[in-house]
Amino acid sequence: MAACGSSKTEEADSGKQSGETVSTTAEITAGSTENTDTEGSDSDSSTSSGTSEGSGISASTEAVTATVEANENGLLDASELFSERDLTQTADTSEAKEITLSDGQDVSISEAGVYVISGTASETTITVDAADDAKIQIVLNGVSITNKDFPCIYVKSADKVFLTTVGDNSLTVSGSFTTDGDTKTDAVIFSKDDITLNGTGTLTITSSDNGISGKDDVKVTGGTITISAEDAAIEANDSIRIADGTITVTASNDALHAENDDDDTVGYIYIGGGTLKLTAADDAIHGTSIVQIDGGTIDITAAECIEGTYIQINDGTINIAASDDGINAAKKSTAYTPTIEVNGGYITVNMGQGDTDGFDANGNIYINGGTIDVTAQSPFDYDGTAEYNGGTIIVNGEETNEISNQFMGGPGGGQGRPGGGFGDGQFPGGSQKPDNFDSNNLSEDFDPDNMPNGRPSDE
Structure with missing residues (x-):
């Protein structure tokens, strides 16, 4: 392993349970660099010069930068969600430290800086x-790590970590995760602090549990990320924020999940752009408080999609394409009334058969613009009110x-929901409804049990 000023010591990895094989840990440090990183600030320099010696990465004189624009209708102000360094897809490697991985040899980073x-x-x-x-930037330049029971990348402490991809990279954990003391490290990338994924390369994550787990904010602003996870693909306590990038997910639980057990006013998801293909056995996009979509192309197949x-x-x-609810606003946060608000975009919803709803709100629905198909x-x-304004x-x-707050008939259709009539112009059993039949003005002696083939009772 080539690293200036590094020292190597034989020690048991504190992140693995006792009785496991002792591994070699390389302590890597870098000189302190200017690391201003204020969200919404333009103070970060996005240009760089020079070359990281021996790394094969030329420092860019014109940085590749993603963009995000605030929407005037937005509950969340996108201009405040990402820093300039978050959005910059290239790293300043002029003073970077180089690390070459070896089997069974862990790498420990303890100081601010850039590491290739x-x-x-x-x-x-x-x-x-x-x-x-400390702000740490890790540049993955053709990395492949395969572990049995512990994260490939583990952020125990930092102000913020930037994970920047160059070339093709893969991270895999194949077995049951072990703990680090009281910490349940259950993801291929496990971070206790803020983490941003960006870059111009690819990252493939394969997990026997979660793909990426962040205990604060998880941001994606670039790169091509593919995740296959037996639990959630990306989970975060406070927020998941996506500005750009290509993200493909196959998850046996949720694809994107933001939830803070101690504070139900956070746990939000913001998507401002990018190309997302999300396939999930449960929810594709699950936010506790707010889910805000300002752009991007998003293809979703799941039980509940948003x-x-x-x-x-x-x-x-x-x-x-949903087998339960397409878009579901439920009371998960005490800070908001369950609401679905559409101001723009093109939304296509195809629902499965049975007790499924395209737009399901335990509160209100407001359609102000865009196209819904x-x-x-x-x-x-909906349980509250619905307004069509454009x-x-x-x-x-x-x-x-x-x-309309009702069943609309069609294959498998039948009786209406509260507030609606019968669907498709028919009574249950297929008998044709008379032209002058008014379901809202029935006579007192009307008996639903004597309808053709009998209407199901309420018992």
């Missing part, structure tokens, strides 16, 4: 354990200016 890491290794963990004001307390869609192209027996279901609504192929 390359090589292939097994049973190796890159651990960041630095001061709480779930949160306040769901706001301002722009973007969203394709939903829903194919469902129950396009809309935009285009297409339900089962027909344009409408109403938000």
Whole structure:
């Protein structure tokens, strides 16, 4: 391993349970660098000069930078969610330290700086354990790590970590995760502090549990990321923020999950751009408080595709295929009334058969703009109020200016929900409804049990 000023000591990895094989840990330090990183600030320099000696990475004189724009309707101000360094896809490697991975040799980073890491290794963990004001940038330059039971990247302490990809990289954990003291390290990338993923390369994550787990904020602003996880693909306590990048997820639980057990006012998800393909057995996008989508192309296949307390869609192209609810606003946060608000974008929703809803709000639905194209027996279901103020609504192929709180018939369709009539112009059993039949003006002696083939009782 080539690293200036590094020392090597034989010691048991404190992040692994006792009785495991002792591994070699290389302590890597770098000189302090200017690390101003204020969200929404332009104070960071996004240009760099020089070359990281021997790394094969030329420092860019013109940095590759993602962009994000605030939406005037947004609950969240996107200009305050990302710093300039978050959005810069290239690293200043002029003073970077180089690290080449080796089997069974962990890497410990304890000081602020830029670290260029390359090589292939097994049973190796890159651990960041630095001061709480230290900003660390790790450049993955053709890295492949395969572990059995511990994270490939473990951030124990830092102010913030930037994980920047160059070339093709892969991280895999194949077995049951072990603990680090009281910490349940259950993700391939496990961070106790803020972490940003960016870059111009690719990162493939394969996990027997979670893919990426952040105990504060997890941001993605660039790169191509592919995650296959037996639990959640990306989870965070405070927020998941996506500005750009190509993200492909296959998850046996949720694809994106933001939730803080101690504070239900946070745990939000913001998507401002990028290309996302999310396949999940449970929820594809699950935010406790807010889910806000300002742009991007998002293809979703899941049980429930988008779930949160306040769901706001301002722009973007969203394709939903759901077996439960397409978009579901439920009371998960005490800070907001369950609401679905659509101000723009193009949303296509295709629902499975049975008790499924295209747009399901335990509160209110507001359609102010954009285009909604829903194919469902129950396009809309809400407990509060629904307002149509603009935009285009297409339900089962027909344009409408109403938000009907009812079943709409079709294959498997049947009786209406509260507030609605019978679907598809028929009584249950297929008998045709008379032209003058008014379900809202029934006579006192009307007996639903004597309808053709009998209407199901309420018992």
